[in-house]
Amino acid sequence: MAMNYNAKDEVDGGPPGAPGGAAKNRRPDNTAFKQQRLPAWQPILTAGTVLPTFFIIGLIFIPIGIGIFVTSNNIREIEIDYTGTEPSSPCNKCLSPDVTPCICTINFTLEQSFEGNVFMYYGLSNFYQNHRRYVKSRDDSQLNGDPSALLNPSKECEPYRRNEDKPIAPCGAIANSMFNDTLELFLISNDSAPYAIPLKKKGIAWWTDKNVKFRNPPGGENLEERFKGTTKPVNWLKPVYLLDSEKDNNGFINEDFIVWMRTAALPTFRKLYRLIERTEDLHPTLPAGRYYLNITYNYPVHSFDGRKRMILSTISWMGGKNPFLGIAYITIGSISFLLGVVLLVINHKYRNSGNTADITI
C-alpha cells in the first residue's frame, strides 16, 4: 500500500486552483513501474513450443494411465448385499422389528484368493450422511472431551441434544444413527469347523481423529464415571462407555464411532469396518473358497429404502478399485498425443500457404 500513498500525493497534489505548484516539481518519476515498463517475460506460444508439450503430455499420461488401470484391475473386491429386502435373502427375517437380536448368515464364495491386507467395509445406500441438518448435528467440543460441552451440548445437536433432561453424549443425529450391525467372517473348510477370520478393529480411523480430535472427557479412571450425568443416544443399545471392552478403543475414541462420525460425501458410501491383516505365512490372507458372513442385524435401512452391503477389498498404492482414473488418464493422454499429430500436420500445411491467412489480431 506504500505505492497507494505515493500515488495519492501525485494525483491530488494539484487540487483545483491550488497555488504553489511552482516550487514543487511535478515531473512524474521515471521509474520502470510508474511508466509501465517493468521488465517482463512475454510468452508467445508457438507451434514449436506447444507441439512437443502435447507429445510429452501424451507420453507421460498414457503410461501413468495404463499403470493405474492395471493396478486397479489387480485389486480384488467382493460386495455382498445383506439388506434382506428380497424374500429369498437369509436376512429377510430381520426386517421385522420384533426379532431382536436378529442374526442372519449369508454364504458366498471367493473365486480368487485375496492377497495382502484385506479391508472390510460396510456400505450404505440412500443414506444421506451429507444432509445439511445431519452434517451439522454434532458437537465437536463434546467429542474433544470438553467437560462443559459434555453436559451442555451445542444447540446444533437438536433434536438429539437432551433426553429425559439429561444431555446426550455423544449428541446429535450423526452419533445417534451410528452403524451398529456386527459383521463376522467365517471360512468354511471341508474338513474342519468354520474358521473365524480374525478382524482387527483398530487402525481404521484417521490417526489425527483418533489421537487429537476425539478425546474422552477428563476425570477418573473409570470411563463410566467420566460420562456421569449424560445419557446414551436414543437409538443406541448401550452407552458410549460400553462401546468396546478395550480401554483405548472405548468412549469417544472408539474407532467405529470415529469412522462413522466422518460424514460421507455421497448418499452411497462405504466405511471401513475391519482390517484383515495378512498372515505371516505364505497363505493368502483370504484364500479362494467358501465363506459365510454372520450378521447381527440391528441397523434398519428399509424405512428409507436404503441398502446395506459388506465389501471385502484389497488395496493398492492408489487405494481401492477405481477404473475411472486409469481410463481418464489414458483417454486424455491419447487425445493429447493425437492433437499433437493433428497440429503438426496443420502447422506444416499452414507454413506452406502462410501469408494468405486472414488477419484477425
Add this chain to the structure above:
Amino acid sequence: MKEKELKQMTIPAQRLMARCAGEEKRVGTRTVFVGNHPVSETEAYPAQRFCDNRIVSSKYTLWNFLPKNLFEQFRRIANFYFLIIFLVQVTVDTPTSPVTSGLPLFFVITVTAIKQGYEDWLRHRADNEVNKSTVYIIENAKRVRKESEKIKVGDVVEVQADETFPCDLILLSSGTSDGTCYVTTASLDGESNCKTHYAVHDTIALCTAESIDTLRATIECEQPQPDLYKFVGRINIYSNSLEAVARSLGPENLLLKGATLKNTKKIYGVAVYTGMETKMALNYQGKSQKRSAVEKSINAFLIVYLFILLTKAAVCTTLKYVWQSNPYNDEPWYNQKTQKERETLKVLKMFTDFLSFMVLFNFIIPVSMYVTVEMQKFLGSFFISWDKDFYDEEINEGALVNTSDLNEELGQVDYVFTDKTGTLTENSMEFIECSIDGCKYNGVTEEVDGLSQTDGPLTHFDKADREELFLRALCLCHTVEMKTNDTVDGATESAEFTYVSSSPDEIALVKGAKKFGFTFLGTRNGHMRVENQRKEIEEYELLHTLHFDSVRRRMSVIVKTQIGEIYLFCKGADSAVFPRVPVDEIEPTKRHVEHSAMDGYRTLCVAFKKITPDDYEKINRQLVEVKLALQDREEKMEKVFDDIETNMNLIGATAVEDKLQDQAAETIDALHAAGLKVWVLTGDKMETAKSTCYACRLFQTGTELLELTTKSIEECERKEDRLHELLIEYRKKLLREFPKSTIRSHKKAWTDQEYGLIIDGSTLSLILNSSQDSSSNNYKSIFLQICMKCTAVLCCRMAPLQKAQIVRMVKNLKGSPITLSIGDGANDVSMILESHVGIGIKGKEGRQAARNSDYSVPKFKHLKKLLLAHGHLYYVRIAHLVQYFFYKNLCFILPQFLYQFFCGFSQQPLYDAAYLTMYNICFTSLPILAYSLLEQHINIDTLTSEPRLYMNISGNAMLQLGPFLYWTFLAAFEGTVFFFGTYFLFQTSSLEDNGKVYGNWTFGTIVFTVLVFTVTLKLALDTRFWTWINHFVIWGSLAFYVFFSFFWGGIIWPFLKQQRMYFVFAQMLSSVSTWLAIVFLIFISLFPEILLIVLKNVRRRSARRNLSCRRASDSLSARPSVRPLLLRTFSDESNML
C-alpha cells in the same frame, strides 16, 4: 403605461425561452431594487426572494453525507443485492454465516464512501475558494468589503480591473466618461477578445460610491435563463421627480459572472442574478454520475447471473420438495427434524429454503468483484498521472485524473468532440512571411532594422517605398486596440503594452510589422500613431473603417496622412482582392500566396489606393448616409463598400501561421486511423475553424465539404424550406456514395470519397428546434444520417449548451456510441460534462475545463496515447477482469449447485466456510488485480504506433454476448469437470493405501483445490506480460492457498463450533490417487483453453507477419504525409472580423 411596456418586453422573452428546447422554462420577470433602496413608499412591490450568491458544486454536506451516500451506493444493483443477502443471512437459518457476506459488503461500502467523501471535500474546497473571495459592495455610500457569497440581488458591486465579476451585473457606470467597459469572456465562451459593454446613459455619471448610492431605480428583467447572449430587461430610474425614466437593457448592459474586467479601472454594477442563477451556473449542468459502458455491461451480466442464481435456487427448491414428497426422504429416522421445524408452515419453509439456496449460491455474484474493480480503477488511474509522456515542461504538470471510474471508457470512444481554440490550436498566431510586390520575404529570421529579400529580382528602385507602404498598410489596416498594462514599475511602462483584437491574425500582422520597424502605437483622438523605422512618429487620421464581413472577405480603412493625402488600405482574402487590382500585378503575388497556403499558413492580400479629396467627399457622403439608413442597412453598406474598394493596387501578401498545437495533425490522423470520428465544436467563426480543420487534417484535400450554415441557407426566403432542401440533397448524395454502407466494412468505406460537414449554431438550432411538429424530428433524423456518414464534422458558432446538445444528440444515436469531449475553456464545460468522457486541457483560459473534466492533460497531442495506449489497455484489463470474475465464481458455485443433487437438496455447502469466504478475497483476488493493473497484451509502443489496433476493442468487443458466453461455458465446463471428476474418484472404497475413507469435507477440498489451481493457472495462461509482480502474486497465491489449508486444518480452532477441516487437507495429500486426480482435473479443465490459445496463436502469428510487412511498405510510401499537403489555398478561409 408601465405595465404595458413590461408586457411587450416579456412576451418576446418568453418566446425566446420557449424556443430553447430542453431548457427549463422560466416564466415571468423579476424586479430588482438597485442598492436595495425602496423606490418610493407609494409603490409597493411584492417582496421577492432570490437565492444568495453561493456556488455549490459539491454533492454532500456534512449532515447528509451518510444517508445520501449510503442511498446512492445502495442504488447500485450489486450493493443492494448484497445487502439483501446479508439481511437474509441474519434473519433466516442459512448454510453460511452472515459474516461471509456482511464483512466484504461493509468493506466495499466503506471504501467507496471514503473515496467519494474525499472527492466531495475537494469540491467543497474549490467552492469555498470562490464563495469566500472578497468583493466590494456599496452600502450606504460606503465601500464595504464582503465575501462573495454574501452578495444579494440588488446590491451595487464594485469590480476593479482584471477581477472577475462575482455575479451577473447590470453595468451602471464605469470610470470612463462614455460609460463603457471592456470585458473578456474567455472563461465563459472561449473568446479572448475584449468586448465592450455599455452603461445606461442616465447612470454614467455616478462614478463614486456616494453618488451611486443616491440612485433610485428598479430593474425589471426576465427570470434567469442559460443563454449567454440573450438578456431582456428594463431599468426604471427615479430621479428627483417621481416620474420614472425607463430605459431598455440588453445583453450589452449585462456583465456575466465569470467574465473578467479588462482595460477599465473599475465599474459599478447592480447584481441581478446571483449564485446558482447566474448564467454561468445555469450553463453548468448538474453533475450526473458518469457510468462507463463496462459498468453497464457488468450490470447486464449481473442480471444474467442473477437470473442464473434465481433459476438455480428455484430449481433446487422445487426439486427439494419433489424429493421430499417421498416420506422416507423427508425425515428418515436417522435425521429427524426439530419440533420447531415440523411446526413451520410449509409455504414459509419453502420460502426460507429458496432464500437459503440463494445465500448458498450468492457467491456467484461476488461482492469482491466490486472491490477489485474499484481498486483496479483507483490504482490503475495512477498510471495516467504517472505517465511522463503527459508531462508538459511549460506548465510543469502532467496529466490529472479527476475520476477513476472511466479509465476503460477511454478505450471505447467512438466520437471525439474537440474544441478548437486552445485545444487544436495554441491560440497564438505568428507572422511568418510576406510577399511584397512579387518578392518574398521571410519574416522569421529577420533583424529589426530591415527586410532581406529571399528571392526575386534584386534591385528595384522603388522597392524601399513599396516595403514601407506595405508595412504602413499593415499598421493601419486593422481594428487592433492598444492595451497598456498598468505595471507597478513605471519605468518599463513604455514597453509593456499589448495589442488586443478580436482577430488573432491582426495582432500577428501588427506584431509582424513591428518586427520590421513599424510599430503601431495606438489610436489617439481618432488618429492612428505609427512609429516608423527611423523612430519617427507618423500620425494618420482614421476617417472610416470598412469592417470585415464574411461575404466581402476583406476590410478597409481610409486614412488621411499628416500632409493631407487620403489613402485606402485594404486587406482580405486573395479571392476577394485579386479581382479588384490590375491583372498584371497579380501573378507573382498569387504564386507566393498559393505557396504559403500550401504550407498551411493563413494568407491575406494587401492593397491600397490613393483617394483624391473630391472622391473622398463623395465616399464620405455615401458612407454617412448609408450608416444612418434604417432599412436594409447591411445590404446598402455592402454595396457602398463594394463600390469604394475598387481599382486598388496590390502591394503584397502576408502569411500568418495559426499555430496548431504540437502534433495536432498527427493526433487527429491517428484518431481517424483508430476508427474514431472527430467533430470540432467551436464558438469560433466558420472560416477560421475551417482553415484550422484543414491544417490539422481533419478535412483532407479530397474531403468534400457539405455546408449547412447561415450563409448557405439565408440565400432563400424561407429558411426552413431551404434547409430542408439542403438536407435532402446532402442525404441523397451521401446515400448514393454509401449504398451499402452497413454491409461494407470499416476499411472499405475509408478509401472512398470522404465527406465533411460544416454546420453553424443557428442552423443547428433551426434543425433541432425548428418547430414542434413532426418535421423537426424529421430534420433531426436526416441530419443525423448525414452526420453519421461524414468522416469529419465541424460545428462552428456554438454556444456552450449547444455543444452539449450536439454531444447529447450523438450520445443518443442508435447503438449509443461512446463520446469523448476535449476542451480547454469554460465554454467546453457543458460538453465535457455531457459526454461519456470529458477531457480538459490545462489551457490558457483558466482551469474551468480541467476542473470539470474527468481527465485533464496538458496538450491535445496527449489524447493519442491516452486513448490508444492507456484506454486500450485499461479496457482490455477491466474487461478481462470482469469476465474472469464471473467465470471464476461460476466455476466456484457450479460444483456446489451440483452437489445439491447428491445431498438431498439440503443446502449443504460443498466447501468449508473459510474457503467460501476466502476464495474471492484471498486465494484468487490478487492475481487478477495484478493482471488488471499490469497486463500489456500488446506493447504500449505498438499500441500508439498502430492506431488500427484500437478498432479491435471498439463497441465493447470483449464484453459482448459472444465472449460472455464463451467464458460462461468455459466456467460451466470446468465446474462440471471439477465436480464429476471428484465424484467418480469417490466411487472407490478408499483413496489411500491404508484403506481409510474420506468424508464430505475431503470431497469439497479436492474440488476446491482443483478449482483454485485451475482458475489461477487459467489467468496465468491469459497473462501476456509477466513482470515479477505477476510471478510473485500468481505463485504466491497458490502457495498461500496450500499454506493456509495446512494451517487451517492443522489446529483445533477453539472458536469454531465444528472442526470440519481438521487435517483434511494433509490427509488428502497423503493419497497418491488424489494427487493424480488433481493434476488430471486441472489439466483437463485447462485443456480447451490451451487448445484455443494455440489455435489463436497460429493465426496471430500470421497476422503479425502480415502487419510487419504492411508496416514496412507503409513507411516507404506514407512518409511524406506528416506535413499537411494542401492543394487548395487557405486564403479563401482566412478572414478578419
